[in-house]
Amino acid sequence: ESRWPFLFGAIIVPSLIQVVILPFLPESPRYLLLEKHNRSKAEKAFQRFLGKDDVSHEIEEVLAESRVQRNTKLVSTVELLRTRAVRWQIVTVVVTMGCYQLCGLNAV
Secondary structure (H helix, E strand, O other): OOOHHHHHHOOHHHHHHHHHHHHHOOOOHHHHHHHOOOHHHHHHHHHHHHOOOOOHHHHHHHHHHHHHHHOOOOOOHHHHHHOHHHHHHHHHHHHHHHHHHHHOHHHO
16 A cells, blocks of 8 residues: 555656657658658668668658648548448447447456
8 A cells, every 4th residue: 555656656767768768769751751841861761761772662652642641531520420331330430439438448
């Protein structure tokens, strides 16, 4: 009973390790390319992660995926529920997740 503060304080150790290591971790190539618009740093990051010199195919693949995502039409929840093709799938997922919440499965 009297040792719970130590158990509660034990989470500080992994947190401090993460804070110390974070500045040394490389940035994501996708982040560098799509958010920072820095192609040269993205190429260097891809080269470091993949271990090869020619990463032009990966760069083009990320850019193509970004273009596809920008052209994707977003659908509201109401429109999604009105679509017969996916209505029962959504209802099934919602009922399943509700059952998980009520039985406490995700607490385990």
